[in-house]
Amino acid sequence: MTRRFLFVLGSSRSDGNTELLARAAAEQLPDHVEQVWIDLARHPLPDFEDLRHDSDHVRPKGDNTALLLDATLAATDIVIASPLYWYSVSAHTKRYLDHWSGWLRTPGLDFKQTLAGRTLWGVTALAHPEEEAAEPLTGTLNLSAAYMGMRFGGVLLGNGSKPGDVLHDSAALARAKTFFARKAPFARFPFDTQDAAA
Numbered sequence: 001m002t003r004r005f006l007f008v009l010g011s012s013r014s015d016g017n018t019e020l021l022a023r024a025a026a027e028q029l030p031d032h033v034e035q036v037w038i039d040l041a042r043h044p045l046p047d048f049e050d051l052r053h054d055s056d057h058v059r060p061k062g063d064n065t066a067l068l069l070d071a072t073l074a075a076t077d078i079v080i081a082s083p084l085y086w087y088s089v090s091a092h093t094k095r096y097l098d099h100w101s102g103w104l105r106t107p108g109l110d111f112k113q114t115l116a117g118r119t120l121w122g123v124t125a126l127a128h129p130e131e132e133a134a135e136p137l138t139g140t141l142n143l144s145a146a147y148m149g150m151r152f153g154g155v156l157l158g159n160g161s162k163p164g165d166v167l168h169d170s171a172a173l174a175r176a177k178t179f180f181a182r183k184a185p186f187a188r189f190p191f192d193t194q195d196a197a198a
């Protein structure tokens with residue numbers, strides 16, 4: 001299957017550090033790998049409405065939600081490129097992930113079955129020099145991948161505050177060169193003991 005990378009940009013400003021770092025990593029992808037980039041600030045999603053226990057979700061048509069849904073279903077690899085906001089993903093990103101809950105329950109989509117086995121990746125920029133500050137974001141993506149039966153490629157971290165700062169983080173730029181070449185094992189819940197004895 002041809003690999004198709006969907007880059008979901010979650011910053012609330014354009015040309016920020018997260019996007020710069022994601023583009024540095026994407027430059028290394030071979031030409032035959034398709035890339036789709038969607039900036040959530042330019043394609044805002046409506047607030048997610050939880051209808052799980054009232055009625056069925058209906059497949060969106062012709063709007064930003066439909067654009068994101070179709071791109072998500074078509075992607076073999078989903079890259080969440082979110083700046084670190086309050087130690088986790090940005091609100092734009094979180095809203096996108098919340099919509100997954102609706103898509104999981106939209107008749108006819110087979111959302112979970114489609115995404116199972118595909119790969120989730122993260123890219124983030126943060127102002128803290130300490131990488132541990134991004135652990136909640138990494139945990140969010142890792143556990144979400146586990147819930148979906150997806151592989152998880154980990155999170156590419158870069159340091160910076162104002163736009164362009166990350167281009168001075170030479171360690172991050174070096175990591176970007178091989179980031180998408182790394183192995184992405186199936187994500188596991190830490191409390192999942194299945195196969196623990198194997």
Ligand SMILES: Cc1cc2nc3c(=O)[nH]c(=O)nc-3n(C[C@H](O)[C@H](O)[C@H](O)COP(=O)(O)O)c2cc1C
Pocket residue numbers: 011012013015016017018019082083084085086087088125126127128133159160161162163
């Ligand atoms: C709302 C908000 C919350 C932030 N929270 C954190 C944080 O918790 N930890 C951190 O290290 N940096 C934090 N920052 C700084 C950004 O992560 C940093 O400026 C990053 O480079 C922004 O990425 P961008 O240029 O892609 O937008 C925050 C910035 C904003 C605007």
